Amino acid sequence: MNWLYDSVEPRVMDEDMLKLAVGEQGPRDEAGQLARQEGILFKDVLSLRLDFQNILRIDNLWQFENLRKLQLDNNIIEKIEGLERLVHLVWLDLSFNNIEAIEGLDTLVNLEDLSLFNNRISKIDSLDALVKLQVLSLGNNEISHMMNIIYLRRFKDLRTLSLSGNPIAEEEDYKMFICAYLPDLVYLDFRRIDDHMKELAEIKHQYGIDELKQRENLIQAQLDDERAQREELEEHKAAFVEHLNGSFLFDSMYAEDVEGNKLAHLPGVSELLQAYKDKFVIICLNIFEYGLKQQEKRKVELDTFNECVQEAIQENREQGKRRIAKFEEMHLLSLNAIRDESEVTNLEMKIAEHSKDITELFNMLMTLEMQLVEQLEETINMFERNIMDLVALFIENVQSLMAQCRDLENHHHEKLLEISINTLEKILKGELDEDLPYDVRALFVDKDTIVNAVGTSHDLHLLKIDNREDELVTRTNSWCSHLVDAIHKDEIMRNRRRVKEIHQYVDHVQNELDNLECSEIID
Structure with missing residues (x-):
């Protein structure tokens, strides 16, 4: 089964090899000569x-960013790698190599046909990203466990599968098992699966399939829930308020607050802390x-703006x-x-008159474009003013609410400091009835120590609030700035494209007139 190294020395997939391959597989005749003279850009190669x-080793393919079909069969490749940039790949042939594991395919989301025939693969995995997979050839490998078939159930478009030549194909229940657990499969080992076989397989494995479907439904429900949460x-991130719909910010204030967590053991602090947290x-x-x-308001404002822009562009284009159209009739x-x-x-008079008509058309189209601009x-x-006003109002009100958080923290700090000093006095007088943990008592050496501990906790809390x-x-200002910049840039690019279109069209009709004029003169 293994594809052994032959007498030829292993080759490196370098620039020269790729250029030679592209040149040999490029167009022929005059088109081929022109392509060879001007050079074929790797990014333009589709196959x-x-x-x-x-x-x-697979290497140096990163420039083939638009490649659709890649044939690497009958080599001595040991590892699937170097394909990350080939995101448009639809067809990949890695048959007759020395590959031991399926890997390096995570970015090939458009892959439909994958051949790994005649390698050393023992496990079917790491194909999760290939959601469009329709054809999978894994014949003549070392796959021996039937559970590999269960993994393939996730590929809803898989219709053709080849596993002949693997130890798994020697199993007595091989075909029945595959037909039962991959009911949408049409071809197995290059032969069409008949409906009768599918019916028998379903009956034979009914219990196992039902149990598996139940587990799959539970997993799918969990995945759906996770996706909904993401x-x-x-949505919350788009509104810049993620993790503010609960106690996350408050909890983060105490997550690294060693002194604050110690002081929570003081008498009366637990109730104080709970009231603080609730507020x-x-x-x-x-x-x-x-x-x-506010996010919804910004969205409405942006949608309204986009509608207005598209309406204006469409109306201008219709004009x-x-x-x-009127000119075309006159032009003919x-x-x-x-x-x-x-x-x-x-003849000269008519040519001059029509040249004038073309110039008038150009001026008219450019005038329309300037009006649109x-x-x-x-x-x-107007949109920029509106969106900036919305953002400014949002920030102003959020800062006001954040100030309330700081006020709560300051109030809590004062109360905690008061309780801490009272506790210190009781400890010094021997009047404290409650037992405190040793590390908490260690804070009550003197007034400076306890004041510093309370102050450190307070500073950390304020820092968390300020950082949030x-x-x-x-982020809000950055979003607004990038949005406005993108809108201005898009308009500049639109204007340039439109002016270019006008020039190209006018040049075209002018060339028609010029060519006609030349032919008339020659005649």
Whole structure:
């Protein structure tokens, strides 16, 4: 089964090999000569054949970013690697190599046909990203466990499977098991599966399939729940208020607060801390709910803006199309009239008149474009003011709510300091009835020590609040800035494309006239 090294020395997949392969597989005749003269860019190559090259390692394919088909069969490749950038790959042949494990395919999300025939693979795995997989060839490998078949159930589009030549194919229940657990499969080992075989397989393995489906449904429900949570988190992030719909910020304040956690053992602090937490969480929830409402307002503003822009562009284009359609009719009539004209004087006059018509068309189209530019500039400026006002209002109100969090922290700090000093006095007088942990008592050496401990806890809490506020403000402003910049850049690019289109069209009709004029002169 193994593809052994032959007498030829292993080769490196270098630039020279790739250029040679691209050149040999490129277009022929005149097109091929032109391509060889100008050179073929690797990014333009859609299909590449590198079979029988004695390649040991896959490398230097990163420039083939638009490759659809890659043939690497009949080499001595030992590891699947170097394919990360080939995200558009649809067909991949790695048959007749020395590959021992399936790996390195995580980015090939568009792959439909994969051949790993005649290698050394013993386990089917690491194919999860290949959601479009339709054809899988794994014949002549070392796969021996039937549980590998269960793994393939996740590929809903899989219709063709080859496993002949593996130890698994020698199992008595081989075909029945595969037909039962992969019911959508159409071809197995290059032969079509008949419906009768599928019915028998389903009956034979009914209990196992039902049990497996139940487990799969539970797993799928869990995955759906996790996906819903991720989507919800992304929505919260888009509103800049993620993790503010609960006690996350409060808990983070105490997660690294050694002194604060020690001081929580003091008499009366537990109740004080709970009251503080309840009020703090309410403010966080207010920020969270306000953030979602403001995000919806920003979304409505952006959607309205995009609709206005598209309507303006569409209306402007319709005007241009009507003018061009009217010109096209006149253009054909003028060209025919010029062709039919035999008098030189009249011919020159008609050519001059039509040249003037073309110039007028150009001026008219450019005027329309300038009108659109001015209209969109006004719309963009208005949107920019509106979105910046919304962002400024959002930040202002959030900062006000964050200030309330700081006020709560300051109040809690004062109360905690008061309790701590009272506790210190009781300890010094021997009047403290409660037993405190040793590390807590160690804080009550003197007033400076306990004041420093309470102050350290307080500073850490304020830092957490400040950091969360700074993060929210920074991200919100950054989002607004990037959005406005992107809108301005998009408009600049749109204008350039439109001007280019106008020039190309006018040049085209002018060339038609010029070519006609030349032919008339020659005649």
